[in-house]
Amino acid sequence: MTGKLNRRQAIKTLGIASAALALPAVSYSRVLGANDRLRVASVGTGGKGWSDLVGVAASPAVEVTALCNIDSSKNHLGRAAERYAAAKTYSDWRKLLDNSDGVDGVIVSTPDFMHAPVSLAAMQLGKHVFCQKPLTHTVFESRQMKEAAQRNKVVTQMGNQIQSHAAYRTAVALVHAGKIGKVKEVHSWQAGTPSWPRNIDRPTGEDPIPKTVAWDLWQGVAPRRPYKTGLYHPFNWRGWQDYGTGQLGDFGCHILDPVFKSLELTAPLQLTAEAPPLNPETWTESATVRYVFPGTKHTSGDTINVTWYDAAGVRPPAEVTAYLPKSYSLPNAGSVLIGEKGTLVIPHVAMPKLFLTGADAEATIEEVPSVDHYVQWADAARGEAETTSTFDYSGPLTETVLLGTVGIRFPGQMLKWNAEEMKIPNFTEAEPWLTKSYAKGWEPAWV
Ligand SMILES: NC(=O)c1ccc[n+]([C@@H]2O[C@H](COP(=O)([O-])OP(=O)(O)OC[C@H]3O[C@@H](n4cnc5c(N)ncnc54)[C@H](O)[C@@H]3O)[C@@H](O)[C@H]2O)c1
Incomplete structure (x- = not known):
């Protein structure tokens, strides 16, 4: 990320979080009841935003009142404005x-x-927020999101919708039921090859900005750069450090979610990443991040190792597959939880596979049905349900994922994590990467 803070500035910024804890809540949301409709706005109505909007609006108790997009063309603002014609744009x-x-x-x-930036401003006005994954771009922002949600007493949900799918819900239930016993170690991976740019330099030159695109508004809090066709907006921003979080950020909040949920993990004690040298502009083509977490009631030791791998075709090593029947092939992405009584594979996304120790065949499992992740948020905002990916939960999950992206900047260097103080006490050189600088005039109002 260009324009990063120097260490002193970063620590000053991080200090704001704790100093501000004493401040009162700034706003309260309208109290809604069972007979009230939830009036919803969507910011980013194209791409995933389209299915987020349609998913939430599937509730008969939701009325779409406002739509926002920096691109007025059909696939972005256009079709949403057509479908929800009464909404202001x-x-x-x-x-x-x-x-x-x-x-x-x-x-x-x-x-x-x-x-x-968008979610914090909305929460500070007392609005309930459904925000896509990863919850934020930096570790500091994730902590802010959690604190803002608590302070403003709003209903929140991160958009890691697979959490509500039968596949992940069943996996979590199996671990909680003790089917594999206490868990000894976890390996999670993503073997896909993304189509978005990685390990490349920033291109030179400038392309004409399409008439439908407000490029300055798209850049928002990020440092300014010229428009280039097809490289950033839409979708391809993922590979650029100024905008996205690479493969770990893109998939970590999905694939590590049932690991977090089932083991009730919070913050890691330390992590060490292995990755090729990082281009100053884009994310790497592969990474391994070895996290060590404090043990929980679901783990066998005082600590538990959770290892993340992303690379084309990657799978956990032979020591891990040794726990599985020879006839079984691991999926392209997912997690393996090795327990004292068996091994659980959680494919991304399919029903989990349970292998009990000593048995050759897969054990039968009882499926936990899916729930609607989108409508759950709308119902919860009307006091009719509870969300499961609240920012209390998804903030720490995203902090963990994004700590991995900090680790990728310092391959081979173990980073100790003091979660309470948001410090990396054994390697303070990494601390500036917990946050970033913001374009002038676009600085978020921190909690
Ligand atoms: N949960 C999932 O399975 C899943 C899947 C895909 C994407 N995502 C997440 O959804 C988010 C969007 O990803 P995408 O692939 O749809 O990206 P995209 O670039 O394809 O779409 C983003 C949309 O937001 C609009 N937009 C961009 N900046 C805006 C701004 N400042 N104000 C208003 N509108 C703006 C764009 O014009 C576009 O319509 C990302 O955070 C991504 O990680 C989640």
């Missing part, structure tokens, strides 16, 4: 929030680097 989310009396909840489906 905006290109600038700040204007939407300035006129948000008729909005109770905001769906934030922008690229990663804009999640926290």
Whole structure:
């Protein structure tokens, strides 16, 4: 990420979080009852935002009142405005929030680097927030999201919708039922090859900005750079450090989610990454991150190792597959939990496979049905349900994932993590990467 803070500035910024803890909540949301409709705004109505919006609006108790997109073309603002014709439309989310009396909840489906600025501003106005994964672009922002949600007493949900799918819900239930006994170690991986740019330099030159695109608004809090066709907006921003979080950030909040949920993990004690040298602009083509967490009631030791691998075709090593029948092939992405009584494979995304120690065949499992991740948020905002990926939960999950992206900057260097103080006491050189600088005039209002 260009324009990073120097260490002194970073620590000063991080200090704001704890100093501000004493401040009162700034706003309260309208109290809704069973007969009230939830008035929803969507920021980022194209790409994943389209299915987020349609998913939430599937609830008969939801009314879509505002839509925002920096791109007015058919696939971005166009089709949403057509489908929800009564909604007010905006290109600038700040204007939407300035006129948000008729909005109770905001769906934030922008690229990663804009999640926290939009969500924090919405929560500070007392709006309930559904925000895509990873919750934020930096570790510091994740902590802010959790604190802002608590302070403003709003209903939150991160968009890691697979958490609500039968596949992940069944996996969590199997671990909680003790089917594999206490868990000894975990290996999680993503072997796919992304289509978005990795390990490349910033291109030179500039392309004409399409008439439908407000490029300055797209860049938002990020440092300014010229528009290039097809390299950033839409979708390909993922590979660029200024905007995205690479393969770990893109998939970690999905694949590590049932690991976090089932083992009730919180913050890691330390992590060590292995990765090729990082280009200053883009994320690496592969990474391994070895996390050590404090043990929980679901783990066998005082600590538990959770290892993440991403690389084309990668799988956990032979020591891990030795726990599985020879006839079984691991899926392209997922997790293996090795327990005292058996091994659980959680494919991304399919029903888990349970292998009890000493048995050749897969054990039968009882499926836990899916619930609707999107409608659950709308129902919870109306006091009718509870969300499961609240920012209390998804903040620490995202902090862990993004700590891995900090580790990728310092391959081979073990980083100790003091979660409470947000410090890396054994290697303070890494601390500036817990946060970043913001474009002038776009600085978020921190909690
Ligand atoms: N949960 C999932 O399975 C899943 C799947 C895909 C993407 N995602 C997440 O969804 C988010 C969006 O990803 P995507 O692939 O749809 O990206 P995208 O670039 O394809 O779409 C983003 C949309 O937001 C709009 N937008 C961008 N900046 C905006 C701003 N400042 N204000 C208003 N609108 C803005 C764009 O025009 C576009 O319509 C990311 O955080 C991504 O990680 C989640």
